[in-house]
Amino acid sequence: MRKNILLVYAHPEPTSLTRLLVAVAIDALEKQGHAIAQSDLYGMRWKAVFDADDFPSRADPTRLSFIAESAHAYATGRQTDDVASEQAKLLSADAVIFVFPLWWYAPPAIVKGWIERVYAFGFGYGYRDGGNRHRFGEGALKGKRALVCVLAGGPTADYGPRGVNGPLDQLLFPLTHGALFYPGMDVLPLHAIYGTVFVTSAAQVGAIRESWRRRVEGLFTDNPIPFRPQNGGDYPDFHTLAEHVAPGRDGLTAHIADE
Amino acid sequence: MRKNILLVYAHPEPTSLTRLLVAVAIDALEKQGHAIAQSDLYGMRWKAVFDADDFPSRADPTRLSFIAESAHAYATGRQTDDVASEQAKLLSADAVIFVFPLWWYAPPAIVKGWIERVYAFGFGYGYRDGGNRHRFGEGALKGKRALVCVLAGGPTADYGPRGVNGPLDQLLFPLTHGALFYPGMDVLPLHAIYGTVFVTSAAQVGAIRESWRRRVEGLFTDNPIPFRPQNGGDYPDFHTLAEHVAPGRDGLTAHIADE
Numbered sequence: 397m398r399k400n401i402l403l404v405y406a407h408p409e410p411t412s413l414t415r416l417l418v419a420v421a422i423d424a425l426e427k428q429g430h431a432i433a434q435s436d437l438y439g440m441r442w443k444a445v446f447d448a449d450d451f452p453s454r455a456d457p458t459r460l461s462f463i464a465e466s467a468h469a470y471a472t473g474r475q476t477d478d479v480a481s482e483q484a485k486l487l488s489a490d491a492v493i494f495v496f497p498l499w500w501y502a503p504p505a506i507v508k509g510w511i512e513r514v515y516a517f518g519f520g521y522g523y524r525d526g527g528n529r530h531r532f533g534e535g536a537l538k539g540k541r542a543l544v545c546v547l548a549g550g551p552t553a554d555y556g557p558r559g560v561n562g563p564l565d566q567l568l569f570p571l572t573h574g575a576l577f578y579p580g581m582d583v584l585p586l587h588a589i590y591g592t593v594f595v596t597s598a599a600q601v602g603a604i605r606e607s608w609r610r611r612v613e614g615l616f617t618d619n620p621i622p623f624r625p626q627n628g629g630d631y632p633d634f635h636t637l638a639e640h641v642a643p644g645r646d647g648l649t650a651h652i653a654d655e
Numbered sequence: 656m657r658k659n660i661l662l663v664y665a666h667p668e669p670t671s672l673t674r675l676l677v678a679v680a681i682d683a684l685e686k687q688g689h690a691i692a693q694s695d696l697y698g699m700r701w702k703a704v705f706d707a708d709d710f711p712s713r714a715d716p717t718r719l720s721f722i723a724e725s726a727h728a729y730a731t732g733r734q735t736d737d738v739a740s741e742q743a744k745l746l747s748a749d750a751v752i753f754v755f756p757l758w759w760y761a762p763p764a765i766v767k768g769w770i771e772r773v774y775a776f777g778f779g780y781g782y783r784d785g786g787n788r789h790r791f792g793e794g795a796l797k798g799k800r801a802l803v804c805v806l807a808g809g810p811t812a813d814y815g816p817r818g819v820n821g822p823l824d825q826l827l828f829p830l831t832h833g834a835l836f837y838p839g840m841d842v843l844p845l846h847a848i849y850g851t852v853f854v855t856s857a858a859q860v861g862a863i864r865e866s867w868r869r870r871v872e873g874l875f876t877d878n879p880i881p882f883r884p885q886n887g888g889d890y891p892d893f894h895t896l897a898e899h900v901a902p903g904r905d906g907l908t909a910h911i912a913d914e
Contacts, residue, residue, distance in 0.1 A: 501833035505768030574760035
């Protein structure tokens with residue numbers, strides 16, 4: 397069945413490995429007959445900094461509260477065009493694919509700034525009742541899928557369970573759990589390419605292309621990360637895991653259900 | 656003894672709690688007789704996006720490699736003035752204090768982009784031999800201290816050991832371990848203010864000011880987070896923890912020595 401896919405990516409160099417993988421994703425999705433929208437953040441010269449210019453018509457011109465102004469601008473149709481356009485692309489999408497290099501163990505600033513600006517109060521958070529009741533598995537993006545492809549310069553071992561950098565899925569938990577699962581998306585396991593600085597041969601590139609193509613082909617069939625929904629019973633007070641859930645465990649991984 | 660302190664902060668609203676805590680830090684440091692440099696990222700209109708404009712004189716004008724161009728620009732004195740100026744401020748500092756709001760479980764894009772652009776190859780990474788041999792406890796910023804003050808809108812419980820967001824020290828591990836400890840800084844435990852959206856009374860603000868003031872006063876005397884140095888023996892191959900270190904444990908917290 398034809399689906400709508402939004403591709404969000406961040407690398408200015410057309411011949412980069414990042415952009416090559418964007419092209420692979422487009423090819424794989426087109427072969428499956430899907431419709432593709434793109435947010436080429438560098439190409440769009442996306443404004444990364446969330447600031448007063450995002451609120452051309454202020455609720456309170458005397459004092460900048462990001463939450464209050466975001467709520468006001470979103471609710472009254474006074475957002476900037478670039479933000480409203482990205483929100484519309486997200487709402488139209490059945491799945492969102494992100495492709496970016498890992499810089500300092502996190503998404504590039506231009507990706508972070510896309511989240512900060514697009515996730516208005518009432519859209520990305522403060523959904524429905526305006527509080528925190530509908531989040532982590534519920535929200536405006538409920539039912540959509542998210543797939544993140546991240547390219548890391550360093551070797552695989554550095555990101556292993558006991559690797560010196562820490563495991564990538566924990567380093568990117570603020571993105572996968574905190575920004576994608578938060579407004580309701582089903583987040584697939586990360587697709588990571590490690591050791592990109594050591595990629596020199598056409599055979600290596602070919603293998604990277606093929607493994608990524610398989611992940612794109614599994615966009616609607618692979619199993620998402622089983623993050624625990626806030627309102628599924630595991631957090632009876634909507635804040636803290638119940639004692640009987642993941643007993644004796646704490647930290648980021650306690651929020652992933654055992655399979 | 657008089658020390659040099661660099662304050663890096665990110666909030667455009669002068670009356671925000673973030674900026675109030677910047678003022679508290681300045682007052683506390685001045686009373687101790689220290690010299691203060693400031694990087695007011697919003698006030699400076701800091702360029703957050705790391706892109707081709709950062710390399711006005713390219714090593715290779717035909718293809719943008721961030722690592723190659725960063726190495727070239729840093730080594731040959733061809734960086735942009737704003738980047739070179741921040742590097743000089745970092746090198747002059749005995750300690751760096753960051754103050755910013757937590758947005759989507761991570762530093763604001765403008766802070767992330769400060770790291771991406773200021774941490775040139777040869778300065779923030781690729782130190783000395785250009786490989787990964789001198790990092791996590793060694794590097795250009797060795798011996799300096801780092802203190803991060805972060806303001807979170809959500810309540811304390813959400814960031815508890817089993818809170819729905821995950822613990823803040825794990826969410827910010829990419830910053831504390833991955834960006835501050837990496838080039839050699841001694842990183843103090845985070846100073847977090849939770850529930851800022853519920854702060855309404857002068858008494859609450861007063862308590863927040865005082866607890867932060869005490870942290871600033873302890874800048875050179877409090878104990879840093881005991882992150883394991885890469886070259887201290889715990890990582891015999893410089894990639895993975897030795898079996899006898901934190902036996903049976905994995906993930907982010909395994910990289911913190913037991914006290």
